[in-house]
Amino acid sequence: MTDRKRVVISKEEIAEKVKTLGEEITKDYKDKNILIVSLLKGSFVFTADLVREIDLMTRVEFMTTSSYGHGKESSGNVRVVNDLHVDVKDYDILIVDDIVDSGNTMKFVINYLKELGPKSVKSCVLLDKPTRREVEIEPDYCGFTIPDLFIAGYGLNYGDYYRNIPNIFVFEDK
Known part of the structure; x- marks a missing residue:
């Protein structure tokens, strides 16, 4: 792997999709009492931009799960690292994550x-990778497939x- 990057989705395309x-x-x-549950760490940038585009009283909480470690592939074994500290009974929850690929994390959290x-x-996810x-x-809301x-x-x-x-990219070999 090199540091050569090819932009797949530009910051302008992301901004337009997040607005939509x-x-x-x-x-x-x-007419709902929305609670955004942002799955850390990957969704923090997307969540920050998204909540600024939601024109409602919005509560935001964070939850950390793990299934990747430091590799490229999900282990499939999802665990809660940091849980919510709020009673969710009066809320309509919208889980925000950066990407759904295997679906294991999102299904577990739901x-x-x-x-x-x-x-x-x-x-709500920015990216969906259904082939994985x-x-x-x-996802109920999806930015890009x-x-x-x-x-x-x-x-x-x-x-x-x-x-x-600020954009989404892939690494390219020389």
Whole structure:
């Protein structure tokens, strides 16, 4: 792997899509008590931009799960690293994540949060990689559907780095 990068989704395309998702969520949740549950670490950039595009009283909480470690492939074994510290019973939860590929994490978190008794649970992801799906799950809100590429940037990491890059890219060999 080299440091040569090819942009797959530009920061302008991301900004436009996040605006559209925010408008859609605003419309769909206008009469609801929305709780955004941002799955750390990957979704923090997307969540920050998305909540600024939602024109509603919005509560944001964070949850950390892990299934990747420092590699490129999900282990499939999802665990909660840092849990919510709020009673969710009066909320309509919208889980926000950077990407759904295998679907294991999102399915786990949806089921986990449903057990806590909220009014509803839906999901919003910036990226969907359906060719990698191992479980049946479709995000309720999705920015972009992408092919089976290993991407980084805009919150998505490779190892502990590249989350700060403003676009989504792939590494290319020379």
